[in-house]
Amino acid sequence: MSDSKRDDSAGKPPPSDKDAASADPYKVRDAEAMAMNFARALENLGKAASAWLAPRERGDRVEADDSMSDMVKTLSGVSDYWLSDPQRAFDAQTRLLSGYFGLWTQSMQRLSNPNETPPPQAPIKDKRLSGDDWQSNPFFDFLRQTYLLTSDWAETLVSEADGLDAHTRHKASFYVRQIMAAISPANFIVTNPQLYRETVETNAENLVRGMKMLAEDIGAGGGELKLRQTDMSQFALGRNLAMTPGKVVAKSDICQIIQYDAATDSVLKRPLLICPPWINKFYILDLNPEKSFIKWCVDQGHSVFVISWVNPDARHAEKDWNAYIHDGIDLALDTIETATGERDVNAIGYCVGGTLMSAALALHAAKGIARVKSLTLLTSQVDFTHAGDLKVFIDEAQLQALERQMGSKGYLDGSKMATAFNMLRASELIWPYFVNNYLKGQEPLPFDLLYWNADSTRMSAANHLFYLRSCYLENALSEGSMVLDGETLSLKDITVPVYDLATRDDHIAPARSVFEGARLFGGEVNFVVAGSGHISGIVNPPSRRKYQFWSNGPDTEDYDAWLAAATETPGSWWPHWQAWIEARDATRVAPRKPGGDALSPIEDAPGSFVMQA
Numbered sequence: 001m002s003d004s005k006r007d008d009s010a011g012k013p014p015p016s017d018k019d020a021a022s023a024d025p026y027k028v029r030d031a032e033a034m035a036m037n038f039a040r041a042l043e044n045l046g047k048a049a050s051a052w053l054a055p056r057e058r059g060d061r062v063e064a065d066d067s068m069s070d071m072v073k074t075l076s077g078v079s080d081y082w083l084s085d086p087q088r089a090f091d092a093q094t095r096l097l098s099g100y101f102g103l104w105t106q107s108m109q110r111l112s113n114p115n116e117t118p119p120p121q122a123p124i125k126d127k128r129l130s131g132d133d134w135q136s137n138p139f140f141d142f143l144r145q146t147y148l149l150t151s152d153w154a155e156t157l158v159s160e161a162d163g164l165d166a167h168t169r170h171k172a173s174f175y176v177r178q179i180m181a182a183i184s185p186a187n188f189i190v191t192n193p194q195l196y197r198e199t200v201e202t203n204a205e206n207l208v209r210g211m212k213m214l215a216e217d218i219g220a221g222g223g224e225l226k227l228r229q230t231d232m233s234q235f236a237l238g239r240n241l242a243m244t245p246g247k248v249v250a251k252s253d254i255c256q257i258i259q260y261d262a263a264t265d266s267v268l269k270r271p272l273l274i275c276p277p278w279i280n281k282f283y284i285l286d287l288n289p290e291k292s293f294i295k296w297c298v299d300q301g302h303s304v305f306v307i308s309w310v311n312p313d314a315r316h317a318e319k320d321w322n323a324y325i326h327d328g329i330d331l332a333l334d335t336i337e338t339a340t341g342e343r344d345v346n347a348i349g350y351c352v353g354g355t356l357m358s359a360a361l362a363l364h365a366a367k368g369i370a371r372v373k374s375l376t377l378l379t380s381q382v383d384f385t386h387a388g389d390l391k392v393f394i395d396e397a398q399l400q401a402l403e404r405q406m407g408s409k410g411y412l413d414g415s416k417m418a419t420a421f422n423m424l425r426a427s428e429l430i431w432p433y434f435v436n437n438y439l440k441g442q443e444p445l446p447f448d449l450l451y452w453n454a455d456s457t458r459m460s461a462a463n464h465l466f467y468l469r470s471c472y473l474e475n476a477l478s479e480g481s482m483v484l485d486g487e488t489l490s491l492k493d494i495t496v497p498v499y500d501l502a503t504r505d506d507h508i509a510p511a512r513s514v515f516e517g518a519r520l521f522g523g524e525v526n527f528v529v530a531g532s533g534h535i536s537g538i539v540n541p542p543s544r545r546k547y548q549f550w551s552n553g554p555d556t557e558d559y560d561a562w563l564a565a566a567t568e569t570p571g572s573w574w575p576h577w578q579a580w581i582e583a584r585d586a587t588r589v590a591p592r593k594p595g596g597d598a599l600s601p602i603e604d605a606p607g608s609f610v611m612q613a
Contacts, residue, residue, distance in 0.1 A: 025197045037204035044211030048218050055223035070398060071178075074171045081161040092157060099149045107142045125151075126427050128186040133193035140193045143185045151180040167395060174392040181426040187435060195439055209441025217437075226415065227422075229433050229454060234446035237606055241448060242283035244295045246304075246605035247594035250335040252327040253310065254319055256607040257335045260294060260304045262591030269587040270346050270373060271303040271336045275329060277351040278309040279417055280457055281610050284539065285350070287448045291539050293574070300578050303340060303592050307332050307353075311612040312460040317410025320462035321470075322485050325360045333371050339596040346581060347372045350538070351509065352467065354380025358491065359477060363484050365493035374584055376499040376577065379509040379534050382491060382517035383478035384471050388510045389424050394472040399465065406461040414456030424507045449535060478520055495523035499580050501573060503530045503537030504550075504563075515559040526580060527553065529563060530573045542572040549573040 028034055082089050125148075134144045158164075158172045185191035189199055189207075198206055213228070220226045235241050246260035274294070276282035285306075286294040297304050307328055310316065319327075337343050349357030354377040361372055381387060406412050422429040436442045444450075476482035482489045498521050502514035511529055518527045530537040531547030540547055553566035569576070595601050 026193075026200060028200055030203050033203040034200075037202075037208050041204060041207035041211045044208060044215055048211060048215035051215050051218040052223055060223070067393075070171070071175045074168060074175055077164060077168055078158055078161045078172050081163055082157060092153075096150070096153045099153065100146065103142060103145050103149060107138055110138055110141075126181075126184055126186065128184070128427070128432065131194070133197075137193055140185075140191070143191050147180075147183075147185050154180060167391070170389075171392045174389050178423060178426055181431055184427070184431065187431050187439075189439060192435070192439075195435065198440060206439065206441040210438040213441065213443075214438045221415070224415065227430065227433055228437060228444055229429075229447075230444050230450035231446040232451060232454065235448060235451040237283065237611060238604075240288060241451070242286045242606035242610065243289060244286050244292055244298065244605065247601035248308075248603045248605065248607040249339055249595040249599045249601055250331060251602060251609070252331050254312070254316060254323060255310060255328045255331065256308045256602075256609045257332050258306045258308055258605045258607055259335075259339060259592075259594040260298050260306070260605065261594060262303065263295075263298045264301045264591060266588040267301045267303050267591050268346075268582070268585070269342065269589050270344050270585055271305055271340050271342055272297060272346045272348065273329075273332050273336060273372075274304065274306045274348045274350070275332070275353040275357045276307065276309070277353045278324070278457060278463070279352060279459065280414075280452065281311075281455055282306055282308050283606060283610060284449075284452050284535065286606070287452065287539065290543065291448075291541055293539065293541075296541060296574060301588065302346075305332055305336050305339075308607050308609045309457070310609050311414075311457045312411050312463075313458065314410040316460040317406075318462050319460045321356065321359065321466050324356060324463060325363065325484065329357065329360045335599070337371075338598045339594070340592055341596070343371055344373045344585075345371055346374045346376070348376040348378065349380050350378040351380060351534070354378060355382060355467075355471065355477070358382050358494065359482065359484060359489060361494045361496070362477075362482075362489035362491055363487055365495075366487040366489065372496060374497045374499070374581065375494065376501070376581075377514075378501050378538050379503055379506055379514065380500075380517075381471070381509045381513050382520060383513060384475045385478070385516060386510055386513040387472060388507060388513065390420065390508065391472055393420055394468050396473070399469055399473065402468070403461075403465055406464070410461050411458040412461070412464055414458050417459065418453070418456045421508065449539070478517060491517075491520040492522040494521050497523060497584060498525045499528065499577055500525055501528045501530060501538075501577070503533050505531075505533040506537070508534045511563075512559045515562065519557070526551070527562070528573060528576065529566070540572045540574070542574055545571055547571070549576065551576060 082092050129144050129148075134140050154176050155173065158169060158176055161169070161172075164172065186195075189195050214225075217226050217228055218224070244260055246258050248256045249259045250257040274282075274285065276285060286292045289295055294304055294306065309328070312319065333345060336345055347357055347361075349355070357372075357375065358377065358380065361375060364371065384391070402412070433444065437444065470476045470482055474481070477489065477491065480488065480490045480492075498518070500514065500518040500521075502509070502511035504511055506514075515527060518525050529550040530540065531549065532540065537547065548568055548570045549572075550563060550566035550568050553562035556562050556565075
């Protein structure tokens with residue numbers, strides 16, 4: 001009988017050190033080595049603290065963050081509602097505690113019956129909590145479910161609080177999501193099973209490396225954390241980014257105009273002007289030869305001109321939308337006519353570049369100017385009614401605080417806007433990098449898109465304030481009340497064909513918002529939705545065979561109804577757009593050289609403005 005038992009045991013695989021339900025992987029094996037590394041990690045943490053304190057001790061200006069006070073003020077309105085009525089507060093507390101007791105009972109039942117199949121669970125919002133470690137180990141499963149229960153409870157407090165206006169409720173919901181993302185058990189050593197196990201396995205060497213990286217990143221940020229998302233040393237403009245051949249053929253105080261070399265035996269008669277956003281830099285459309293939309297357009301026979309915006313400083317403080325139109329878009333149109341002899345142009349505007357281009361065309365229409373013959377908008381909003389979570393940062397009080405902040409320097413630091421964008425998806429764009437960098441001590445992998453994302457730009461005070469106030473706060477462009485150069489603008493005056501592309505998962509220019517704006521133009525509009533988000537949905541070359549796009553939806557005022565009835569096509573939207581362009585004018589001429597015979601090239605692409613830090 002004992003032999004039989006021994007044979008059964010021998011037939012079973014040995015327990016794995018990685019078994020999430022076992023306590024063995026979580027046991028400290030070398031306490032002395034771990035203590036030494038904890039001491040080294042604390043030393044590096046002290047260096048990080050010194051890097052944070054240094055500019056403050058020197059008296060260097062470190063701007064106060066008004067978002068914290070706004071968050072406290074906003075959430076106070078929610079707490080006032082619940083605490084003003086004792087019965088209401090008691091009901092809310094009872095709801096939470098009942099949930100906790102239910103989880104505790106379920107966990108105890110699981111411990112007493114480990115082979116019992118756990119009950120089905122709701123989909124997990126934070127993907128970092130979906131691994132086997134979080135579910136197989138009863139302790140970490142209890143932590144995870146407690147966190148998810150608390151998150152749902154906190155969000156319910158916001159949604160059920162009476163007396164909040166829509167904007168305050170939106171802000172409160174956003175701030176609650178930020179808080180819950182920050183306190184996720186995935187962000188702490190003792191509550192993250194993978195992180196805890198790695199710390200034990202390496203005797204905390206991961207923390208030594210991580211705290212060293214933290215000190216370096218605070219130093220690189222001049223006293224503020226500059227979160228690294230990629231290996232910045234692996235990329236350089238002109239070496240492995242922004243490589244499409246071309247020349248800078250004109251410039252002003254706020255931009256350079258680049259014309260790219262022809263790559264085909266003939267080119268479309270109408271040149272193509274691309275107006276990128278001034279938030280970040282234009283080479284998102286020219287990352288590398290395989291992903292470059294600019295190169296792809298050149299290869300299709302377009303004579304491509306691109307506006308490369310300046311990275312503004314104090315000298316550009318008063319440059320507003322009038323300046324960006326006259327010294328940017330209008331300069332580009334004049335340059336195209338001089339270099340090619342063509343007055344008719346196909347124009348593309350990306351993100352806020354599309355918003356500016358739409359305003360410029362409405363201004364042109366008011367003045368009787370007709371140079372742009374087709375308009376393509378890529379994830380560009382002209383109606384900001386459904387502009388998403390970015391509206392959280394925009395109300396009169398916050399704009400006044402921002403105006404004071406920019407007043408002394410004349411611009412907004414690029415890191416401020418980058419942080420705002422990252423906060424829109426904090427569980428994906430902030431906390432995973434925080435954990436990997438500073439708690440796991442892992443250097444991020446090289447990724448060209450994240451290099452571009454980190455290469456942020458400043459925003460001139462006049463330009464940025466006009467954009468936020470006129471578009472996000474007042475929605476003036478869609479309501480026909482925006483005034484530029486003495487003219488009141490109407491999008492109905494734009495009667496040229498419009499190819500209006502949204503991306504389904506966009507968190508910056510939501511597809512519903514773009515859809516609403518598409519109905520405001522005065523001519524033919526071809527609305528298209530691409531798969532993925534604000535960047536990946538645009539930078540999607542056909543060769544990758546990724547995602548899909550929807551087109552030919554019904555004439556309806558309801559976005560969901562349009563999407564449900566639209567035709568889904570696998571792959572990139574780029575060929576669909578090219579066919580749309582050529583359907584309007586496919587006339588071809590001999591290839592053109594940058595500058596033509598009238599303009600002398602200033603320097604090679606990508607130019608010097610894009611290099612400005």
